[in-house]
Amino acid sequence: MIRFDHYSLFFDNRPVLRDxxxxxxxxxxxxxxxxxxxxxSTLLKVMNRLIEPRFQLADARNPGWSYTGGAWFDGQTxxxxxxxxxxxxxxxxxxxxxxxxxTLADNLVRVRRHLDGRVTREEAxxxxxxxxxxxxxxxxxxxxxxxxxSLSGGQEQRLCIAxxxxxxxxxxxxxxxxxxxxxxxxxxxxxxxxxxxxxxPVIVVTHHIDQARAxxxxxxxxxxxxDGARIIGDGTPREVFDVSKDSESFRFAHARSExxxxxxxxxxx
Amino acid sequence: xxxxxxxLAVWALVLLVVLLGGYLAVRGAGHLSAAYLVDAPRTxxxxxxxxxxxxxxxxxxxxxxxxxxxIALGGSLAYAAGGAGTLRRGFRLLMEIGLSLPRLLWGLxxxxxxxxxxxxxxxxxxxxxxxxALLLPxxxxxxxxxxxxxxxGLLPACRALGIPEWRVWVFYVLPSARPGLLAAVxxxxxxxxxxxxxLYLTAGIGMRLLGGLDQSASTLAVHVFKLAVDVGxxxxxxxxxxxxxxxxxxxxxxxxxxxxxxxxxxxS
Numbered sequence: 006m007i008r009f010d011h012y013s014l015f016f017d018n019r020p021v022l023r024d025x026x027x028x029x030x031x032x033x034x035x036x037x038x039x040x041x042x043x044x045x046s047t048l049l050k051v052m053n054r055l056i057e058p059r060f061q062l063a064d065a066r067n068p069g070w071s072y073t074g075g076a077w078f079d080g081q082t083x084x085x086x087x088x089x090x091x092x093x094x095x096x097x098x099x100x101x102x103x104x105x106x107x108t109l110a111d112n113l114v115r116v117r118r119h120l121d122g123r124v125t126r127e128e129a130x131x132x133x134x135x136x137x138x139x140x141x142x143x144x145x146x147x148x149x150x151x152x153x154x155s156l157s158g159g160q161e162q163r164l165c166i167a168x169x170x171x172x173x174x175x176x177x178x179x180x181x182x183x184x185x186x187x188x189x190x191x192x193x194x195x196x197x198x199x200x201x202x203x204x205x206p207v208i209v210v211t212h213h214i215d216q217a218r219a220x221x222x223x224x225x226x227x228x229x230x231x232d233g234a235r236i237i238g239d240g241t242p243r244e245v246f247d248v249s250k251d252s253e254s255f256r257f258a259h260a261r262s263e264x265x266x267x268x269x270x271x272x273x274x
Numbered sequence: 275x276x277x278x279x280x281x282l283a284v285w286a287l288v289l290l291v292v293l294l295g296g297y298l299a300v301r302g303a304g305h306l307s308a309a310y311l312v313d314a315p316r317t318x319x320x321x322x323x324x325x326x327x328x329x330x331x332x333x334x335x336x337x338x339x340x341x342x343x344x345i346a347l348g349g350s351l352a353y354a355a356g357g358a359g360t361l362r363r364g365f366r367l368l369m370e371i372g373l374s375l376p377r378l379l380w381g382l383x384x385x386x387x388x389x390x391x392x393x394x395x396x397x398x399x400x401x402x403x404x405x406x407a408l409l410l411p412x413x414x415x416x417x418x419x420x421x422x423x424x425x426x427g428l429l430p431a432c433r434a435l436g437i438p439e440w441r442v443w444v445f446y447v448l449p450s451a452r453p454g455l456l457a458a459v460x461x462x463x464x465x466x467x468x469x470x471x472x473l474y475l476t477a478g479i480g481m482r483l484l485g486g487l488d489q490s491a492s493t494l495a496v497h498v499f500k501l502a503v504d505v506g507x508x509x510x511x512x513x514x515x516x517x518x519x520x521x522x523x524x525x526x527x528x529x530x531x532x533x534x535x536x537x538x539x540x541x542s
Contacts, residue, residue: 055434092436103431105446119437119445172436 006030006176006206007052007095012074013233014044014051014058020233021047024074027224027239029176034202036217036242037210039226040257044234045210046100048226049178051076052208053095054088079175093120096174100181102165104156110149112164113137117171132171140167141197159190163197170201177201179209183216195219214258218242225254295520302514310514315481318505319497324515326483330491331522333484334398334477335466338405343459345406346413353414354421355443369418372411380408381475389476399487401477408472412462420454421447456529464523470495494519 007029014022022044029035037045050056051072058070076083078091105112113133118124124132130149137143140163156164162182169177179198183191195216201207202221209220217223223245225238238245238254246258299306313323349365356362384404385396394400425447432442448455470493478490479500492500498515501508 053434055430089436089438092434097434099431099434101427103427105428105431106449115445116435116437119441120435169435 006079008075008077010075010077012076013072014047014056015071015073015233017068018071022051022226023233023235025236027236029206029208032203032205033207033221034198034219035206035208035222035224036220037208037224037226038212038214038217038245038254038257039234040228041212043226043228045212045226046180048234049097049180049208049210052078052083052176052178053092053097054083054086055092055097057088060084093172094175096169096172096177098162098165098169098177098179098182100184102162104153104161104164106153108150108152109133109137109146109164112153112168113171114149116168120172132173133167136167136170137164139170139197139201140164141193141200142167157190159186159193162186162190162194166194166197166201175205177205177207179207181210181212183211183213214246217258218246223254225257227253229253291520291524295517295524298513298517298520302510302512302517304510305514306517311518314483315497318508319481319501319515320505320508320511324494324497324518327481327492327494327497327515328518330398330480330484331467331493331495334401334405334473334491334493335463337402338409338466339459339463341402341406342409342413342462346410346417347455349410350414350417350421351443351448353418354425354447355439369411369414372408373415377408377469377471378475380404381472384472384476394488396476396478396480396490397488398477398484398491401473401491401493402487404472404476405466405469408469409462409466412465413458416458416461417451417455420451420458423454424448424451460527460529463526467493467519467523467526468495469493470499474499494522 009025009027012022012025013020025048037048039045047056051058056070058072061071061073078086078095083091106115110130110133113136114126114129117129117132118126133149134143137146142160142163145160153161153164162185166177166179166182182198183194186194198207198209199219209216211217220242223238223240223242224236225245226234227237228234229237238252245254247255249255310323311328312325314326315324316322353362353365381404384400384407388403389395389397389400392400394403421443425443428446428450429442432446433439437446473493474496477492477496479492479496480490481492481497482489484491494515498512498519501512501515505511
């Protein structure tokens with residue numbers, strides 16, 4: 006479904022991502038893990054062309070984003086897709102959740118009707134309830150006219166997930182979906198992610214080790230020499246985090262807190 | 275601390291406006307009455323009221339805003355939605371220059387290009403067209419900042435959903451930017467009401483109720499200017515008209531003042 010082959014991304018000719026090769030095909034939960042600022046979110050934005058680089062290196066007259074290598078979705082290069090059509094197939098929940106308008110309907114029914122002008126209000130409402138169910142929010146609300154001000158942070162985040170599902174995407178990308186949530190809300194969002202991953206590939210950017218360990222697959226990005234982030238670990242969480250003690254991914258997963266010499270997981274426990 | 279300083283600044287400004295209003299009312303007390311607002315002016319405006327002038331002000335300012343707002347909205351949407359480029363930078367520079375140009379220059383340009391060039395002479399239409407051009411930079415810079423503020427989070431969130439960009443601007447950003455857009459319109463209407471130099475040179479100093487846009491008509495600000503400078507013994511009438519102008523301007527800006535005081539009171 007999504008395939009990157011020796012893909013490198015540059016900004017003003019400085020490497021950001023380097024020689025990435027991976028494929029994500031069937032349903033499952035894939036975590037993209039790495040240190041802050043290493044390029045995880047950038048990779049998501051490349052996937053659905055929120056960043057639109059030009060092929061081959063930029064020159065002095067045309068600075069900005071450029072790339073080498075290849076990237077495909079559904080057998081077609083990303084560049085060949087119509088940007089909006091691609092983004093409807095690869096849903097993306099941004100790092101900072103932002104809800105629109107005044108009610109749930111503004112975020113679901115209205116968005117669906119803007120994506121597809123032929124859909125009736127009744128059809129859009131039916132789909133909205135289905136998406137709310139997938140995002141585990143349907144039982145917590147009474148109606149689509151519920152005002153947004155009454156939602157908690159976790160509910161807002163799940164509403165953003167439901168809104169991304171309203172376009173019926175084939176793949177769903179979530180950029181640090183729990184970074185601003187308390188443990189209860191985090192647990193609810195993580196359960197939602199796992200349920201959604203039964204039907205489609207779900208890609209989640211995170212630097213929470215516990216969250217990454219709960220995924221089916223981990224891609225570990227590392228920008229060691231400042232020469233762009235590379236994938237230095239690709240496999241199950243156990244293979245990436247626990248096998249090679251000399252690897253950066255092992256050190257990342259087992260980093261000791263300064264408080265009492267505990268690992269992050271131990272601190273959390 | 276910042277909140278206290280802002281509140282002090284606002285109250286100092288309110289006090290200043292009240293003092294100014296009081297001074298104008300006292301100096302123009304001999305002329306002020308309910309009839310003053312509806313009667314026609316007599317003897318070059320030194321006697322009678324300002325009824326037709328108030329109506330003419332409404333026609334000229336209202337027509338200018340009706341023309342300028344849609345043009346400015348289209349221009350600022352095109353600017354905000356467009357990418358970086360030389361044309362965009364040039365447009366922005368032009369607006370900044372337009373903002374800083376003295377009103378007198380707008381008046382001279384309007385009188386020679388519209389009044390002389392198009393043969394409209396001293397007329398309400400010349401004034402309306404000149405005022406429209408003068409208001410465009412004020413409206414466009416206000417609209418651009420209002421749209422940019424609203425688009426900040428909305429644009430990436432809507433784009434990520436695959437909503438076509440023009441729909442994002444029209445159906446999402448524009449409604450969210452309403453308070454910023456309204457503030458720009460109120461600011462522009464205040465400036466339009468208060469402008470004397472540009473309209474003095476274009477719409478002229480006619481005091482009769484407008485029978486057509488080809489006739490000369492003074493707005494309230496021009497009337498004040500004319501009484502204070504050109505008409506002997508017009509000082510008292512000028513103060514009375516200036517008091518009405520001040521009240522009119524404050525009333526126009528009241529929604530803006532209320533909104534900002536609410537924003538100051540609401541928790542951050």
